[in-house]
Each structure stands twice: as structure tokens, then as C-alpha cells.
Amino acid sequence: MFLTAQEINNDSGIEVQAERDSLVYVGDSLPLAKTIKMQDSILQDSIKPQGNQLITDVVKYKAKDYMRLSAKENKMYLYNEAEITYQDMIIQAGHIIIDNNKNEVYAYGIPDSTGAYSQRPVFTQAQRTVEPDSIRFNFDTERALVYNSRTQEAQFNVKGEVTKRENDSVYFMKNVKFTTSKDVEDPEYYFYARRIKFVPDKKIVSGLVNMYIADVPTPLGLPFGYFPLTEEETSGFIIPSFGDSRYGYNLQNGGYYFAISDYADLLVLGDYYTNGSYALRMESNYAKRYKFRGNLSLRYEKLLTSERGFPDYSERSVYNIRWSHSQDSKANPSSRFSASVNLGSSTYYQESVNQTNTANFLNNTLSSSVSYSKTFEGDPQVNLSIAARHSQNTRTQSINMSLPTIQASMSRIYPFAPKVGAKKGIIENINLQYNFRAENRINTTDSLFFKPGMFKTADVGAQHTIPVSTNFKLFKYLSVSTSANYNETWVLKTFEKSFDERTNEVVTDTINEFDSYRTYGFSSSIGTTVYGMKSFGKDKKIQAIRHVMRPSISYNLNPGFDQYFDSYERPDPANPDDIALVDYSRFDGTLYGAPGRLFSSSIGLNISNTLEAKVRSKDSTATEPKKIKLLNNFSMSTSYSLSRDSLRLSPIALRGSIPIIDNKLDINLAGNLDIYALDNNNRRIDKLNINNGGSLFRFTNANVSFGYSFSSKDFEKDGEETEDNIENESYRNGGRRDDLFGKGTDLDGTFYEDEDKFGDDEKKEDNEWYNYKIPWDIRLSYTMTYNNTARQNEITSHSLMFSGDVELSPKWVVGASSGFDIKEKGFTYTQLRFQRDLDSWRMSFNWVPFSQRRSWYFFIGIKSSVLSDIKYDKRREPDRNL
Template identity: 75%
Template sequence: MLLASTIAMAQERKPQGEVNIEAEKDSIVSNVADSLTPANRLVVQDTIKTDTLKTKSSLLSDVVTYEAEDYMRLSRKENRMYLYDQAQVTYEDMVITAGLIVMDNEKNEIYAYGIPDSTGAYSQKPIFTQAENTVRPDSIRFNFDTKKALVYNSRTEQGAFKVRGEVTKRENDSVYFMKNVRFTTSENELDPDYFFYARRIKFVPNKKIVTGLVNMYIADVPTPLGLPFGYFPLTDEQTSGFIIPSFGQTNARGYFLQNGGYYFAISDYVDLLALGDYYTNGSYGLRLESSYAVRYKFRGNLSFRYENLFDSEPGFPDFSKRSVYNLRWSHSQDGKANPSSRFSASVNLGSSNYYQESINQTNSANFLNNTLSSSVSYSKTFQGDPQVNLSIAATHSQNTRTQQINMTLPTVQASIGRIYPLAPKLGAKKGLIENINLQYNFRGENRINTTDSLFFTSQMFRDANFGAQHTIPLSTNFKIFKYLSASTSANYQENWVFKTFDRSYDPITKKEVVDTIKGFDSYRTYNFNASLGTTVYGMVNFGKDKKIQAIRHVMRPSISYSYNPAFDQYYDQYEVVNDLDPSLNRIVDYTRFQGSLFGAPGRLFSSSLGLSISNTLEAKVRDRDSTAVEPKKITLLNNFSMSTAYNLAAKEGDFRLSPISLRGSVPVIQNKLDVNLSANLDIYALDNNNQKINKLNINNGGSLFRFTAANVSFGYSFSNKDFEKGGDEEDKDKMDDETFRNGGRPDDLFGKAPNLDGSLYEDEDAFEKNKDEKKDNEWYNYSIPWDVRVAYTMTYNNSARQNEISSHSIMFSGDVELSPKWIVGASSGFDLKKQGFTYTQLRFQRDLDSWRMSFNWIPFSDRSSWNFFIGIKSSVLSDIKYDKRKEPDRRL
């Protein structure tokens, strides 16, 4: 018997309020077998003589332990054990807890029910737990021999699904059959905003749900959405599967299927997403995207996109076709993976007009980019004395307007750390001699200048220009009179090139003739520099009882000298002949290195003196926090500098003094908003034709300085958290931003890019932030989250008496959470000079509990469009969505 070895040890404790349970006759007919009763317990009456061999009684494979809070009572007549209040039975990896548990020793079965609490409510409902699976039914019937169970009104969570069944039959520890089942991803499983209803399902925990006829209900209303059968994966791991496309219509290309394809879960370290678009006029697009990551080593993503576009229909006069493509690759290495070497990549190249003409909605925030750039680099450090650094890089820069492409394939750089040949072996280096140091730098480069039409053709590689540059800087620094810091340096440079250009004049065509000469050639240059500077401090104290306790002024004046000799030996001449008037013949100086990899050596001798002074103003103010012990330090003026240069080698008639340059920033909000200022002042005057002349402006009837140019700019990002205690926002990894990886801005000033499914939810937790706090807050004291990003710039030009503002604009982007479930946002700008709005995007997002809805609208411009999306949040059911959009007319 099940309890034979434990009855003698049990001790019955009389509860405070004893519950009398009347004995009832078992409703199960003894001569009818059910699915939970073992066959060997059936009583069969017939005239056949029974077998003389004794049948072996079934034995449990493990010890059954049980306990209860109120009482444990054994009924010998019924051969049952009753456990009341916080009852629990454990057998192998199975645990059943309930308010009332009845153990039937005759049938080796267990029954679990809830009990009423002091208010009469049904409480302590059964909980059936096996391994990681938990079921919460109204009642349970379990057989120890067959290990089968019947569960009534069960509730369980499997992955993103919440499953609720009227009757559940446990076939074994991995298969359940359920009747009249509702399953949903809604958080409210008792009253979900939507659910799927199936009359019968097969449920395999952590693996799948297989159903018969299934219908979708929204707000308890059945919908026409139904399937004769269904399959729902439950695994938490990434799994391969089809991606259902979106359906729609455009005026230019007809009906379409977009973003359909297949997801390949290759391994835990890498995946692949293959998507495609097709339009009924023949246009199509293909996209391959892959992400990979190895923890503590590296991570990255790779994307290739190709689109073959047709406008209108073949045979119509407005028909046109073209193809565009784009390749992106980003790779970052963990800093701790290998401290001595590093590999990184940031690639964004393709057709110059890709972002302007792409039918992919994720590029809507990137068509304003004028430049595509790429860099792939590897660096290695060889420790030693001196240290050696080596780097190999390939770079790419592409102007999308001019379609000009500049590439280096590759650039090799090597450097040897500073060597102090005269420094003492022990102790610090002192004085002019001991601080003498030198370095060696090498740069080898293969540079390619081409266009879109010649990209990666044989012509592109034939026009490549390559060479090498060797640089040896020699420098030292020392103190003069303890307060003056002096430094001097001499720089030697040798340039090797393998392509030069000989120039001559053709009297027949009357044009310059340029001949390319391939072969090794070289030239050498050198220069000398010296500087002297110091730091001056000034302090004014107002007293500790004042709001402003002190102001400190820091000045850093410096004077520098640079000497650059003329390298005339590398220059030649040719004569331009005038057949009509020989007196008009002229001599043209040129160098064969003009147009070579590292440019031409300087022909003009220069000797100039540079003057600069920088200023910083700081103040100590009384902290508003009364508990603060020390005063607060703030910056009033940050690095405001004035600089100019005087050319000592200028010839008569040349301008000796360069324009005075003013640079600095004014902190408006500490550590948040700095207004950057710059201006140029010129002492020379203009003639009546607005041409600069070698005459002081003050001697020409003007002021001492002529204001020629100015610029004011600032960028500011703030939110409601900036006005809350400890409200610092977390930094977002830029590489996780789709717009940034496309080469755009990560600050949303050009708008937000929708996901591939058309939604605007780059951050799927947008509505989940501070969710618990929102539940506790009442409406009247609810804090409305918001964030704003602003960029402003103004440029003034008066170099030739224009007296005009050449550019003046402001850009802004922001989002406001009007309610816990509504977010509205906008990205726009205004050109204050031309009095017009720049590219504008309006965004509306609504949290529908289990669903999400968004509306993205570009109200005007040639990219006017809108996109409406509504779909289930859960990634398991992301294909259940509705997406409607109006695409912009991109015909040229």
C-alpha cells in the first residue's frame, strides 16, 4: 500500500476550526476502466478460473513526501489521506500544492482542490509543477502508476503565450492534450484583449502548440480570421522560419508584397535574414542581413541590399528603369579581447542615389546624407623599448551629389615610439638636452579617385596612385625662468611616389599637355618650429557669505615661430608662346610632383610668427543643496581664444598680418548646453571693387578691425529627467541605431527610420519604461515623459561687404508621452533665411496592451508619404499585422 510505511508515524493535529468531510461512494464504476486507472486494478467477473500465478503489485519509483499546515487525516474506511491548508505532495520532479489534497491509496491517485477562505472566496487553488512547467488549474486528478493526470480549467505560461484550457489530459511529462483552449500573449489572461480559440490542441511544453480548427477573437468577438489547423512554436531560442510579407499598392509600381522572406537561425553566434519585395510592374528588391556576436570578443552586423526599380509600365513614355545597391558592415571588438591588437569596421558604400530612390522604408531618415564613408582597420602594438605600432586600413568616402569616390586600398602606417637618446637611465628628464627625442613614422598608401560609373572596374585600378612617406620629427621641451614653457621641433620628410606628371605647352592646340610618367621618384622636405607659452592665474574673492564667492581667470598666452624653406630644385618651367604678340609670352613654373600622391613641395619661402591667447573664466558659487560642504564650480567662459600670424618673409605688397581669429564657447547650462562662437577680424581695407588691398582699414576711413565672418552654433538634448533628482539618461549604443548604421544622425533630427515591418518601434520598451511607477501614480500627479533635441547654426559673411547671413537654420526633434499609452513625436527644422520648413516627419504611437499601433507622416516635400501600422507586439506573432502606406513618388 502507498502509505503502509508512514501511517504509524503520522500524528493528527486538531485544527481550530475542524472541517468534517463526509465519506462518499466513489463515483467511478469499478468495472469500467478510464484513462487514469491501471488495467490491473479492474475487477472482471466471469466463469473462467483465475490464474494461480500471483500478479505483482505496482511499486512507486520514488518516495512520496507530503505535508499540510492545518491537519493530515487518514480515513481507514476509505483508505484515503486528507491534507488540508497549504497542502503539498512531492513525487520525483513533480510538486502539487493546494488547499485540499486527497490521496487515494486504493487507486494510487491524488486529487487536489482549492478551499474557501474567511471571505468565502475560492483560494489556495492547485499548482502543478514539473521541472520548469507550472500549471494553475481549478482541480487536479493524478495517477501515480500511469503518471497521467486530468486538469480542469488549467492556466500556464509557455514563452510569450498564456494558455488556458477547460480540460487538460497529461499524457506524459512532455505531451498534454487540451480541450476548449484559449491562448494569448496578453498580460491579462482572464480578460485578454485578444485570444486564439481552439477546441482541441496538442501541447508540448517549451516546444510547440499544434491545434485543430482555430479562430481569432478580438475583445471577445470572433473574427473571420481562422485556420483549419495551426502551429505555434514555444521555444525561447531563435528558430528558423518564414516571414509573411506586407501587402499594399502604389500608384507608380502597382500592387506589392514587401518584406517577405525567411529567417535562418544558424547558431547561437550568427543568424541570417533574407527579405524581398515584389511589385506587379516588375520592380523588386532583395535584402540580406546578418548579425553575429561572440561574448567578450566581438560583435557586428552585415547587410547587402539590391533594388531593381521600374517606373510606370513598359511601353509608356514615362517608363524608366534603374538599379541601386548598398553594402553595410559594422564590426567592433571588445576592448578586453586582445589589448595589443584591434580590428574594427564601419562600411557604408553603394550607389550614390540609393537612399534617394530606395523603396525600403527604413531609409527614410538617410536620404539627406551627402556623404557615405567607410573604414576597415587593423592595428597591432609591439611592446618594447621603444614601442612599435602598426596599422593597416582601407577607407572610402563618397559624395552622393557629385558621385565622386575617394578610396585608399590600403593605407599602411607604422611608427616607433619616442626615443630619448640623451636621457638619464634613472630619474626624471630635465632641461633642453635630456628632453631631446625623436620618432620614426611610415605611411604607405594606394589612393584611388573614381566615380560611380567606374567603381570596381579595371579603369578604377589603372588610375590608382600609390607611394610612401617617411617622417622623422626631432623635438625637445624645457622651462625658462620656471614659468615659461618652451618647445622646439624639426621635421624631416621624404616622399616616394611611383607616378609623376611632366607638363609642356603645345603651340598647335594652344593647351597645356600633361604626360604621365610611371616609375620611382622622390623628394625631401624639412621645416622648423618653436613655441613659448605660460599660464597666468587671476583670482577675485567676494567672500564665503556671498552667492558668488570667487571668480578665477586663467590666461594661456603663447608665441610660436615656423620656418619653411623653398624647394625650388624640384620645379621646372615651360613657355606659353603668343604668336600674335611675342611680348605676351609668359613663363609657367611647374613641378612634376604636382598631382602626385602627397602633393607638391613648397616653392615659396615662409617665416612666420604666430600669436595666440586663450581665456577661461570660472566661478565658485554657493550650492543650492544646503547639505553640500564645498561650493559649486561653474564655467562662465570656456577656452575663448584669439590668434593671428605675422609673415616675416612677406614681400612688398603682400599681406603680412593674417586675419584675427576668435574662437570660444559660452556655457548656458552646465554640462548640457554650450554656445559655440567664432569670428574673423581683418585689419586690411577693401577698395571700391570690394577687393582686399594692402592698406590698413583704419587708414582708409574705417575702424581698426573689419568684421568679415562669424558663426554661432549649438546642439542641445534634454528631457524631463533633467529636471528630476538623479535623472541622468542612459547612453544608447549608437551601433544599435539603424539610422546611424546607414550613415545618418543618431539624434533623430532627420527623423526616425521605421522597422522592416513598417513600425516605428526601434525601442520596443518605449512604453515599458517606468511602468511600475505609472501603476502606482494617480493621474493628477503623473509625470509626463518627454525629450527634445535641438541644433542651431547661423553663419554671417562680410568678407567683401556682403553684410549677409549666408545660412541660418534650426532643427529639432522630440517625443512626448501624452498618456501612459500615447506617444507623439516630430522631427523638423526651419530655414530662417529662406523662410521655409525643412524635411518634416510626424509620428504617432499607441500602446494597445498586446498590440502596437503607429502612424508615420511626412506631410510635404517631394517625399510626402505616410505609413500606418498595427500589429501584435510579441515576436512570436509578429506576422499578424496590418500595414498600409502611401509611398513618395521618386520618379526623376
């Protein structure tokens, strides 16, 4: 029996009238498969397929409206939300046709209810997605023709008019636009290429390419282009920027980036100036998860002034070394290694030609520390640390180094403590420790740094300290503590002095041999805590005030150690005919100095006060009142000497802080009061000031300071406080953690710590652009110092510093850092900042309008790191005549 469906032979069967399916849409505006077939360049392939090509896997398909199989055409029609799956390939579209004769598939979009082209094809393979207008794909050759494709590779958005897919790794495209803009349909800029070869995850190689900005062609063009697409860090050249300065025309920040491994990289940059000056910089970042992370920076500059042979010609070199290393706390709980190094020429930040972090020239101190610590568990526990430290004054160019410092300590031992239960009484609380410190200290200058001469004056010494202490309760409310200290000091050289009558000078001889001295002392203290409460009632706004007072009395005893002092004879300067004895210690000038010669015994008095209040909470749902501090740890302290014969009472020191805004603003106060008067030479005399015609106390000096930072988020209920980043660039260079001295810019024009200032536009709702709140932040620092120790009665320093940023719009941020010297009536170092987010571009302007450091820096460039070399920057450098 022979059976056919729908199509029958008129000679041997019953004629059936064919009807068109009402669900089939035949008015598709897209070209049919036959039209696409005429444009297909694959049919002109010179290589003929050999044998019958078969589909090697199951083709799965589905559609929302219908799936129709045409036996005559041997085609499958899928309509509305159609999808087919073949191996790792998925095609989704509004209309899909599967041609079984050719083993090909055609995918198109369909018109929606408004007639707009919708349900464009989506081609997905190996986690790569292409969104074209239409697709033609061959199952056998796995080649495809794609029209108006849109895809994203690395940081590029690529749109091609016609794409020919050769295989999984090679695409040929015609009339292509590629950009880093998020909007591929209407980008702010793009590169237009007639033909390109596209290798996913690797590269784009193009022929003639032009840059368009706002659909306007620019003269920027290349005969060919190469654009890497890898998501991983790769090595490559960094194109320098061109400019001019007082050193001549220059090429700056050009070099090479080395992607050494997944754990470390290396950036090598250089500058060259036409007068012969040059600069080299090497920066490396390294990290290993759960182990450590850090960065290393080496910078060297050779600076020439004027021309060789001219009288004003000069040649100098400046350098800077930075190293920061931190160990993860989980790496090793018993040992830790850390480093924070910032050393080099004292004038580096003042003279550097290409130093973008301008705020650091205001810093007068460079410091470094490299340390390793190890804990040996046991009973008792032993802690060992080895450290190398460095401190450098950039004004005096003096350098102090410790290479190295070794410290060891043993935890407290309670020899009389019970094996079980709490320790009670004076005997059971007796404890002792052992501390050891050895140091090799070097004092040198900038000119001798890293030279053999810096080691000639090194001081080596060691100290052993054994403190013994105990504590107990007296009369239930008094806390008593006593301690005795034994110290032994070792040195490797001492100094012997004598007087040379021929030269009339004191001669100092260095004795290079081991020597030591021992000292001891005793101290005790007794104190208590007194509470006072005044209640006003729960219906009052201020319900209660509490006063906490902590008085204490201490006693200190330090014997004199005359045995370590000698004397030499010399003529009396007042009467040359008489002989005077001059006392000295051979340990003067050693690492830890000489022991005290004079016996001292003193009583110390201290009282600290804290004032708190309970106020009714503004929150009606709160069940408890709110506690606020009115006065925080306001203390008064002094001491009375039992061993001196005059001026026994030390000045009374006042210290404390007044909280103004909880956890935000505290005003710190400090001052000294003296009861003794001054003579006509403004020296203290053993006479009370009140008996000398003055007041009871003489106000000698005072200091008032506060720091405050607040922002618009503080006035929002869901605002979150943000902390300053400790590892910011200014702090790594030795500056401040905040930006009161101004912000520095990176080489790509970004202000440090401001990379996320604008946020993500995609997260903003449409109505947020119209109902926009202006974010802002401001930081203040105030200080005032008063001095009257010798009847000066003057304010020695009085200044206010401020820094802030205002986001005028979602894409505009302006900021300023400045200060005002109230005493000298002038502005301090001032910096004005402007930033503009241009979507795919970034623009910034940094301006120092006045002072000897007046300068400006303008930058505009593409944000994406792939195209970071496409930029324009211009700067006016400050004069560096120091």
C-alpha cells in the same frame, strides 16, 4: 491477538459511538473523486495494466490544518496549504486526497472566508508549472486530468478547459485559449481552439482555430494551426505584407529566417511589385562573447518605371552595403580589428522603395572604414595599422577610396635621458620619432564604382616623417618647445609637361617610375599661464572670479624647394610674339602633391582665456562654493609673415564658447577680423582698413551654434542622464546619432531606439496611474553663419532644428522632428510620430505632412516575436522624381 482501530466487530467487542471530526470540511462544492472517476477517459483505455503497479519512490506530504488517514478507505486527506512531493513532481493545493488503492491523488482549492475559491492547485514538474482548478494524477501511469489549467510556454499563456496529460512531453487539451497577453483571464485577444496537442518547449498543433479580439470572434480563422514554442531562435518563413504603390500591387518583407548557430543568423527578405520591380535584402548578425560582434546588410533593388515600350519607361538598379564590426577590448589587448562600412548607389536612400529609415535621405555623405591595428611591445614600442577607407558624396556622386592605407609609428626615443630620475634641461628632453604612411588612393565616380576603370587613375605613394623635438623651462615660468621635421615622399609616377604648338595645348605625359623628394622645416614656441583672482567675500553670492590667460608666441620656418620644379616654354597669352616660361613641378597631381616652392617664415600669436566664478551653493549642507565657467577657452590667434612683401598679417581668428547650463548647453562662437581693406573689385589690398575710411577691423565672417537636449528627468532629483546610442540605425546608415532628421521605423512598426519607451506596466503602482507625471524630452540645434569677405554683408545660413517626444499617458507617445529655416522662412524636413501601446499590440503612425517627401506609414501588430506576422500596415510612399 487481533487488533482493530475505530471500527470494531459488534459481536466481539465494546461498541464505541463514532464522532465526526470538526476540522473536516464536507461541504466542498467540487465534485468528489467518484464523480471525476466517471468522467475519466483513462478508464476506457484498451490497454490493461499487467501485474501490480507500485509507487517507485517516497511520497512526501504536509498540510497546515490536518492530515487524516482513513484506514477503511485507504486514503490520506490533507487540508489547507497541502503539499505532496513525488520524484520531480510537486502538487500544492488547499485540499489534497491520496488514494492508496488506486495510487492516485486528487487536488482541489478551498473556499476562503468570503466564500471565494482559493488555494487553487499548483502542479510543478521539471520546472514547468500548471495552475488549474482541480487535478487528478495517477502515480503508476503518471497520467493526469487537469481542469481549467493555466500555464505559460515560451511567450504564450495557455488556458484549457480539460487537459489530459499523457506523459512529460505530450498534452491533449480541449476548449483552449492561448494568447501572448499577460492577463490570461481577460486577454485583449486570444486564439480559441476546440482541441489541441501541446508539446512543451516545442509546439502547439491545433484543429480549427479562431481569433478573438476583446472576446469578439473575428473572421480570421484557420482549419488548423501550428505555433512554435521554443525559446531558442529557429529557422522559419516570414509572411509578407500586402500593399500597393506607384510600382503596382506588391508583397513586401517576405522571406526566410535562418538560425545558423548560437553565434550567427541570417535574414533573407524580398519584395515584388506587379510592374516587374523587385528588391532583395540580406541581413546577418553575429556575436561571440568577449570576442567580437557585428552585423552585415546587403540590399539590392531593381526599379522599373512605366511599361516596356512606352516612351517614359526606365530601368535602374540601386544597392547598399553595410557592415559593422567591433572587437571586445578584452579579446586581445595588443591588436584590434574594427569595421564601419556604408557604401552603394548614391541615390539609394532617395529611390529605395522599402526604406523605412526616412531620415537618411537628408545625408549627403557615405563613409566607410575597415582597419586592423597591432602593437609590438618593446623599447621602443611599434604600432602598425592597415586600413581601407571610403568617402562618397551622394550629390556629386564622387567617390574617394584608400585601398589600403598602411601606417607605422615608433614611440618617442630619448637618447640623452638619464637612466633613472626625471628628465631635465634642453638636452635630456631631446626626443625623436619615426612615422611611415603608404597609401593607394582611388578617385572615381558612382558610374565606375566596382568596375575595372576605377583603378586606372589610382595614386600610390608613401611618406616618411622623422620629428625631433625638445622642451625646457625658461626663467622658471616660461615653457619653451622646439621641433624640426624631416619628410621624405615616395611616388610611383610623375607628370612631365610640355607645350604642343600644333594643337596649342599643354601636353601632360605620365612617367611611370619611382621618384621622391625631401623636405624639412623648423618650429618653436614659448608660452606661459597667468592667473588673476578677484575676491568679493564669502558672504556674497558671487564669492570670487578667476581669470586664466595662456599667451603663446610661435615661430615657423619652411624653406623653398626650387630643385623639384621645372619649366616649359609657350607663347605669352598677352603677347603671342614673346615666349613665356611656365614653372611646374613633376610632382603636381601626385598623391601628396608638390613640395612648397616659396620660402616662408612667420611668427604666430595666440592667447586663450578662461573665466570662472565661485558662487554660493543653493544646497545649505554644502561646505564648499560651487565653481561655474563664464567663458570657456576663448582664444584670439593670428600670424605675421616675415617672408612676404605685403598683406603680412593674417586675419585674427576668434574662437570660444559661453557655458549657459553646466554640462548641457554651450554657445559656440567663431569669427574672423581683418585689418586690411578691399579695393573696388573686393580684393584685399596692402592698405589698412582704418586708413581707407573704415573701422580698425573688418568683420569678414562669423558663426554661432549650439545644441541642447533636456527632458523632464532633468528636473527630478533622481533623474539620470541618458546618452545617445552610438550604434543606432540612423547612424549605421550614415545619418545622425540624434533624431533631428526624424526617426525611422523597423519592419515591425517600432521606431528605432524606442523599444522600451513605455516601460513595464507591472512595475507601476496603482497610485502612479492617477498621480501621473508627463515625461517629455526635446533636442534643439541652432546655427547661424555670417559672411562679409567681399562686402556681401549677408547671413548665408540661419536655421533652428528641433525634435521631441511627449508621453501623454502611460500608453500614448507623440513626437515630432522638424526645423525652421529663418533665412528662407520655411520649414525643413518635418516628421510627426504617434505611438500607442495596446498591451499585447503595438500601433504606430509616421507622417511626413509636406515637402516632396510627404508620405505616411501606419502599423498595428502583435508585439510578440512569435506572432509578429499577425499585423496590418499601410503606407503612402513619397514621390521619387529626382
